[in-house]
Amino acid sequence: MAGIRQVVVIGAGPAGAATAARLHRRGVRDVLVLDRARFPRDKPCGGGLTGRAADALAELGLRLTVPRVASALARVRFGAHEHAVGLDRPVAIVRRLDFDASLVEQVRQLGVEVRTGARVEALDVRCDAVALRLESGEELAARIVVGADGVGSLVRKRLCGTHRIAPHRLFVQEVAAQRADTAMLYDFTPMREGLRGYLWAFPLADGRTNVGLMHYPSVRQDGPGLRRLLQAGLARHGIEAPMRDARGWPAWGYQPRAPVAAPRLLTVGDAAGIDALTGEGIAVALEHGCIAGDAAARALADSDFRFADYRRLLRRAVVGRELSLDRWLAARLYQAGPGWQRWAGVALADPGILRLYAARVAGTEVLADRKLRLLRALAWRWAQWHGRRTGPDAAAP
Numbered sequence: 001m002a003g004i005r006q007v008v009v010i011g012a013g014p015a016g017a018a019t020a021a022r023l024h025r026r027g028v029r030d031v032l033v034l035d036r037a038r039f040p041r042d043k044p045c046g047g048g049l050t051g052r053a054a055d056a057l058a059e060l061g062l063r064l065t066v067p068r069v070a071s072a073l074a075r076v077r078f079g080a081h082e083h084a085v086g087l088d089r090p091v092a093i094v095r096r097l098d099f100d101a102s103l104v105e106q107v108r109q110l111g112v113e114v115r116t117g118a119r120v121e122a123l124d125v126r127c128d129a130v131a132l133r134l135e136s137g138e139e140l141a142a143r144i145v146v147g148a149d150g151v152g153s154l155v156r157k158r159l160c161g162t163h164r165i166a167p168h169r170l171f172v173q174e175v176a177a178q179r180a181d182t183a184m185l186y187d188f189t190p191m192r193e194g195l196r197g198y199l200w201a202f203p204l205a206d207g208r209t210n211v212g213l214m215h216y217p218s219v220r221q222d223g224p225g226l227r228r229l230l231q232a233g234l235a236r237h238g239i240e241a242p243m244r245d246a247r248g249w250p251a252w253g254y255q256p257r258a259p260v261a262a263p264r265l266l267t268v269g270d271a272a273g274i275d276a277l278t279g280e281g282i283a284v285a286l287e288h289g290c291i292a293g294d295a296a297a298r299a300l301a302d303s304d305f306r307f308a309d310y311r312r313l314l315r316r317a318v319v320g321r322e323l324s325l326d327r328w329l330a331a332r333l334y335q336a337g338p339g340w341q342r343w344a345g346v347a348l349a350d351p352g353i354l355r356l357y358a359a360r361v362a363g364t365e366v367l368a369d370r371k372l373r374l375l376r377a378l379a380w381r382w383a384q385w386h387g388r389r390t391g392p393d394a395a396a397p
């Protein structure tokens, strides 16, 4: 086995690239990023980069250089009601094939070594280092290993053992669809037919449309069932989508108490958990990268590799507080019975609630800091709906 590296990052997606860039900023030069794929590689995704993602990229010194659509309008639909919500800062919709490759290129330009086509098969934490074995048979060792290896993370498996939670499921595909404008569509109507999530349609730079849905695992739905819901939901918007190209993908919702670190090991991005309400994770991955990069640089400086406070750091940072709030909201919205869902339809029509959420998407507000205002608005809508005992169609403004 060759000499011990300071940090090995497994995975060169947004979380891995962000961690490597942050480590470089913190003056750690001996960083090796390994990815089993060769870039450009695709990743099933809606490709929506929110204002928070833009802020995190800027903080990391990374730039958005790839073709994108800047969408400053979201249409939120539930049943017959659609609400147009303006965003102070547009969401940039990218293709992951381009975006991830551009991050890898930028990290390489910093001087970071990124090896692709290098799958890590096993890791073994020893007292002075972590030993890694690659599929090629090569062996490596590092003082710290960062698991930026996505939803099937080896590092996550090591931390969580056999304890498994049911994953969110997301389906996505691209369609050649005509569209009138560059608005993003979020449609919660399929909740009436058994979905626990929403359907989206996002414009792409070449005129195509990225369509998909997210399903929260409170109700069991199989792949064919979810594809049917997606197809029927899109048909309501005049979008024809033969489902043979729809790709399904699992994702773990963030759990504040789940292990995210151990001595010499850290997880970031999808390996640590995504947003349970929306299924989004690019901004999360970039923000995690900043925190993990700082934590690893500190550990090397102090020769203290326990990472005892990493879970608390993730939880208390803006990203952790926002994820915790969305976890709570997801449980209310997606675990509820039909009565609550009608209320949710009413809440989704509340202009104040939509404005608050839009400010969070734009990155101008931290929703977790406006919890009281959000809860008051939700409670008011609840009282209104409960008093009238009507459905969303009648109660919506």
Ligand SMILES: Cc1cc2nc3c(=O)[nH]c(=O)nc-3n(C[C@H](O)[C@H](O)[C@H](O)COP(=O)(O)OP(=O)(O)OC[C@H]3O[C@@H](n4cnc5c(N)ncnc54)[C@H](O)[C@@H]3O)c2cc1C
Pocket: 010, 011, 012, 013, 014, 015, 016, 034, 035, 036, 037, 043, 044, 045, 046, 047, 048, 049, 118, 119, 120, 121, 148, 149, 150, 151, 152, 153, 154, 170, 171, 172, 212, 249, 250, 251, 268, 269, 270, 271, 274, 279, 280, 281, 282, 283, 285
């Ligand atoms: C259908 C769908 C739609 C989505 N839409 C959005 C959206 O619109 N906006 C948003 O913000 N988020 C969205 N997300 C979530 C987003 O895609 C993820 O949160 C994001 O990709 C997480 O980045 P990551 O770097 O943690 O993981 P990944 O992007 O998955 O990168 C992990 C990398 O690790 C590598 N790897 C894995 N195992 C190994 C190994 N053993 N050895 C070496 N390399 C390994 C992989 O090859 C991969 O390149 C969506 C997700 C899905 C599934």
